[in-house]
Each structure stands twice: as structure tokens, then as C-alpha cells.
Amino acid sequence: MTAISVRGLRKSYDGVEAVRGISFDVALGEVFGLLGPNGAGKTTTVEILEGYRKRDGGEVEVLGFDPGRVETAFRERIGIVLQSAESWPNLTVREMHRVFAGYYARPRDIDEVVELVGLHEKRAARVKTLSGGQKRRLDLGIALVGDPELVFLDEPTTGFDPAARRNAWELVRSLRGLGKTVLLTTHYLDEAQQLADRVAVLRAGEIVSMGRPAELIGAGEVEIRYRRDGETVVVRTPEPTRALHDLTAAALAEGRELEGLEVRRPSLEDVYLELMDEDAP
Amino acid sequence: MRLLAHQFRTEQLVFWRSREAAVFIFIFPIMLFLLLGSVYDGRTDEGWELSDTLLVGLIGYGAANTAFAGLAITLVIRREGGHLKRLRGTPLPAPIYGLAVLGSILAVFFLQTLVLIAMGKVLFGAHVPERPFSLLVAVVVGALSFAGMGVAAAALIRSAEGASAVVNVIVLPMAFLSGSFGPTRDLPQALDTLGDVLPLKHLLDVIGGIYLENESVVADPASLSVVVAWGLAGMVVAIRRFGWEPRER
Numbered sequence: 001m002t003a004i005s006v007r008g009l010r011k012s013y014d015g016v017e018a019v020r021g022i023s024f025d026v027a028l029g030e031v032f033g034l035l036g037p038n039g040a041g042k043t044t045t046v047e048i049l050e051g052y053r054k055r056d057g058g059e060v061e062v063l064g065f066d067p068g069r070v071e072t073a074f075r076e077r078i079g080i081v082l083q084s085a086e087s088w089p090n091l092t093v094r095e096m097h098r099v100f101a102g103y104y105a106r107p108r109d110i111d112e113v114v115e116l117v118g119l120h121e122k123r124a125a126r127v128k129t130l131s132g133g134q135k136r137r138l139d140l141g142i143a144l145v146g147d148p149e150l151v152f153l154d155e156p157t158t159g160f161d162p163a164a165r166r167n168a169w170e171l172v173r174s175l176r177g178l179g180k181t182v183l184l185t186t187h188y189l190d191e192a193q194q195l196a197d198r199v200a201v202l203r204a205g206e207i208v209s210m211g212r213p214a215e216l217i218g219a220g221e222v223e224i225r226y227r228r229d230g231e232t233v234v235v236r237t238p239e240p241t242r243a244l245h246d247l248t249a250a251a252l253a254e255g256r257e258l259e260g261l262e263v264r265r266p267s268l269e270d271v272y273l274e275l276m277d278e279d280a281p
Numbered sequence: 282m283r284l285l286a287h288q289f290r291t292e293q294l295v296f297w298r299s300r301e302a303a304v305f306i307f308i309f310p311i312m313l314f315l316l317l318g319s320v321y322d323g324r325t326d327e328g329w330e331l332s333d334t335l336l337v338g339l340i341g342y343g344a345a346n347t348a349f350a351g352l353a354i355t356l357v358i359r360r361e362g363g364h365l366k367r368l369r370g371t372p373l374p375a376p377i378y379g380l381a382v383l384g385s386i387l388a389v390f391f392l393q394t395l396v397l398i399a400m401g402k403v404l405f406g407a408h409v410p411e412r413p414f415s416l417l418v419a420v421v422v423g424a425l426s427f428a429g430m431g432v433a434a435a436a437l438i439r440s441a442e443g444a445s446a447v448v449n450v451i452v453l454p455m456a457f458l459s460g461s462f463g464p465t466r467d468l469p470q471a472l473d474t475l476g477d478v479l480p481l482k483h484l485l486d487v488i489g490g491i492y493l494e495n496e497s498v499v500a501d502p503a504s505l506s507v508v509v510a511w512g513l514a515g516m517v518v519a520i521r522r523f524g525w526e527p528r529e530r
Contacts, residue, residue: 091295
């Protein structure tokens with residue numbers, strides 16, 4: 001079952017193409033990551049899927065709806081966490097949840113949601129007294145209170161300190177546990193690697209690579225490094241066994257030691273930087 | 282209907298929970314009435330009790346302050362903070378939201394008007410309006426017109442920081458020129474003319490006609506149409522220019 005289906009999606013602002021014909025599918029229950037630097041078209045793509053923006057071309061289906069036509073029935077089934085949305089500073093955490101629960105036909109139990117996002121002890125606290133991380137949890141709680149099948153998370157941890165990021169990751173993992181489909185955008189590689197079942201890497205409005213994080217890394221070549229006469233030699237090869245065998249055999253024959261010999265698989269970061277580098281426009 | 286009631290209650294909760302809003306929007310005209318009412322005494326050139334004309338002036342100022350200034354500031358802050366955008370992502374329909382916000386503003390203004398009339402009676406010996414229905418219609422029409430202009434102002438104002446300054450630079454001088462805070466007979470000609478163009482003076486004429494002269498709300502159709510025309514013009518700008526998303530992107 002597909003939750004999201006995108007075919008040849010295009011969007012321009014004032015003649016500049018922000019999204020240039022991208023296609024991908026997200027299965028029900030999947031956590032899908034859109035990864036890319038700022039300006040790659042992540043937010044534009046997500047906002048088209050959320051129904052905030054109209055597309056210029058292509059086919060889009062979200063939970064069987066066309067998000068280009070705003071329908072209440074569609075809004076009942078999605079939850080959106082924006083990059084930034086202020087809450088009412090003088091309402092309490094519980095009141096904020098109650099207010100948003102009132103917009104949905106079949107909301108979840110308010111106290112359950114407050115508990116789920118870890119704000120149980122803060123339920124009676126005014127929003128203005130919350131820390132940055134707690135406000136983010138509140139945003140997530142508000143997005144979950146309508147019991148959505150699909151949750152959009154736009155850069156959920158931008159600006160977080162490492163501890164708050166790990167907490168936020170735990171929350172996203174708990175969404176998977178609830179069986180929600182999640183579409184998240186991020187420009188952090190480790191975040192995509194930690195959270196997403198599959199990742200699409202966006203660059204300048206195009207998908208340059210897509211797959212499971214492990215596959216993306218596996219698709220790259222292996223790197224062999226050693227020093228010769230004080231200079232570092234780097235060999236990249238899709239066949240590391242053969243390359244290493246040839247290299248060590250030659251060194252043994254010459255009676256040399258391969259100083260600083262190192263064999264490593266590139267990290268997602270290496271792959272990503274390479275993707276960003278290739279004939280960049 | 283359930284959604285409308287839910288959002289109306291939410292708006293009321295948010296309004297009264299915010300001390301800034303409650304003081305600036307609800308208390309301010311009442312406070313001014315208290316101050317000015319203690320200063321002015323006697324009769325106007327036309328022979329009206331000054332306390333009566335002051336009450337008319339401050340009801341009108343209340344309409345501008347609550348429905349125009351208050352609404353504009355609220356909407357700009359909510360838009361720039363991303364609050365309106367988030368609401369758009371929920372099943373709450375935009376017209377219901379608009380009605381609830383408007384209804385909440387009207388309720389605040391209605392309560393304020395009652396307090397002003399009661400204060401006028403108790404403290405300054407102003408009389409109780411003899412045509413309450415006409416007065417009600419007049420203040421509702423006035424508040425709706427100012428609300429239309431308020432949404433227009435919100436559409437034109439770009440930043441949350443500037444919102445309060447911009448609307449007060451409009452509302453306070455307008456109230457002064459229109460005679461909300463006392464007689465304007467000594468104003469220079471140019472300022473007097475400026476006052477004639479703005480909607481508040483005409484709203485005061487309508488309210489004054491009802492309250493001071495026991496006329497009906499339609500006794501002065503010219504003034505009433507100026508008020509309504511400003512409101513409609515505001516709505517046209519609002520419909521064409523108002524957006525839900527923060528401007529700075």
C-alpha cells in the first residue's frame with residue numbers, strides 16, 4: 001500500500017525551478033526521509049504534499065487524495081509539524097492539545113498524547129515557560145492529537161543541541177511504533193541514517209539518489225589509503241578484494257611495507273558530499 | 282456549529298488569558314473614559330452634557346481600538362508566528378475561523394460598551410440610551426466596518442514588531458480628530474477636514490444621533506454609508522491581499 005505517490009513533480013517560483021520533475025513513493029508505515037542542503041527543494045516538495053502549495057506539473061497522491069484540492073477529509077488524516085509555529089504563550093500544554101483536538105472529528109485522548117510526547121509533567125504549565133525542546137514536543141503533540149495516519153516533519157531537529165536531538169529521534173521512532181507513516185525532511189545525514197527506512201537525496205530540485213541508507217553507502221566504492229615515500233595514495237575501487245590483493249602482493253614482492261594502510265567504506269556523509277559535488281550546477 | 286462554538290471559546294480563552302490584550306484592548310478605552318470624564322464637565326456648544334458626548338466618543342474609539350487595532354495586531358502576530366499556517370493544516374475551515382475571531386472581537390467590544398455605559402451612568406451622570414436596539418445595530422455595524430479595515434491593515438503590515446506601532450499611529454490621531462476625546466471645534470481647518478474623511482467621525486455622528494437625539498440608526502444615512510463604505514473598502518483589500526503564511530520568506 002502506498003501512502004504517498006509522486007510522479008514528475010514540478011514547481012517554479014518566479015521562473016526559477018525549485019523542484020524539477022521528481023518521483024518517489026512512500027509505503028504505508030514507512031519512515032521516508034528527504035535529505036538535502038538548504039534550497040534543494042525539500043520544503044517545497046513537502047508543502048505541496050501537505051496542500052499548502054499548488055504544483056506546476058506532475059501527479060501527486062497522498063492517502064488517495066489530491067493535496068492540490070484542499071479537503072477537510074484529507075486534513076483529518078494528516079498531521080503537520082512545521083519548521084516553526086508559535087503557540088499561544090498563555091495557554092497550558094493540556095489546553096493547547098484540547099484546542100487542536102477540537103478541530104478533528106475523531107481525536108485521540110488528550111492526556112494520552114501529552115504522555116506520549118513526554119510532557120505529562122508539564123501538562124499544566126503555560127507554553128511560555130517551556131524550553132525549546134519542550135515546545136517542539138508540544139508541536140508534535142498538536143500534530144498527533146487528531147490521530148493522523150501520516151505525519152509530516154519538516155526539519156524536526158534544526159537548531160537542537162545533541163541531547164535534544166536524541167530525544168526527538170526517540171519520539172520519531174515511537175511514531176513508527178504507532179504504525180504511522182512519516183515523511184521527514186532534514187539536512188542532517190546522521191538523522192536520515194538514524195530514522196529513515198528509505199532516503200531520497202535532493203539536490204537543486206532533483207533526486208540524485210534514493211534507497212535505504214545502507215544501500216546508498218553500499219553503492220559507493222571502497223577507499224584504500226596508504227603512504228608511499230611520505231605521500232598519501234588513495235585508491236578507490238568497486239572491487240576492494242582484488243585491488244588489495246594486487247597491492248599487497250606487489251609490496252611483498254618489493255619487500256616494502258604499506259605504511260598507514262587503511263581500508264574503509266565511505267560513510268553516508270562521504271556519499272552525500274560526493275553526490276552534492278558531482279557536476280554541481 | 283460545534284467547531285464555531287469551540288473556536289469562539291478558544292478565542293475568548295486566549296484573549297482573557299493574555300494580560301496585554303485584556304489591558305490594551307478592553308481596559309484602555311474604559312481608563313480613558315475615567316480620566317477624561319474627570320477632567321471635562323459642563324455642556325457642549327450644542328447644549329449636550331459633556332459626559333454624554335464623551336461616552337459616545339469612547340464607544341466609537343472602543344470600536345476602532347478593538348475591531349481595527351486589536352484585530353490587526355492579533356492577525357499579524359498569528360500570521361508571522363506561523364500560527365495561521367498551522368491552523369490551515371487542520372480540518373478547521375477558514376470561514377469558521379474567521380467568524381469565530383470576529384464573533385470574539387464583537388463580544389469583547391459589546392462587553393466594553395456595556396461597561397462604558399454603566400460607568401457613564403454611575404460616575405458621571407450620563408443617561409442610559411433610550412434606543413438600545415438602534416445603538417446595538419450602530420455599534421455592530423461600526424465594529425464590523427472597523428474589522429474589515431483591521432484585516433486590510435493586517436494584510437498590508439509586514440512584521441509583527443511594527444504592527445502595534447502602525448495601528449496606533451492610525452487609531453489615536455483618528456480618535457482625536459474625530460472628537461472621541463473631547464470637542465474638536467478648535468481644530469485647524471486642515472485637520473478638521475482630515476477628520477471628515479476618516480470613518481470614525483461618521484460613526485460618532487450615527488451613535489450620537491441615536492444616543493443624544495434619540496434618532497433611529499438610519500436617520501443619518503450619509504454618515505452610515507461612509508462608515509460602511511470604509512468597511513467594504515477594507516474587505517476588498519483584505520480579500521485581495523490577506524495571506525495565511527508569514528511574510529518574511
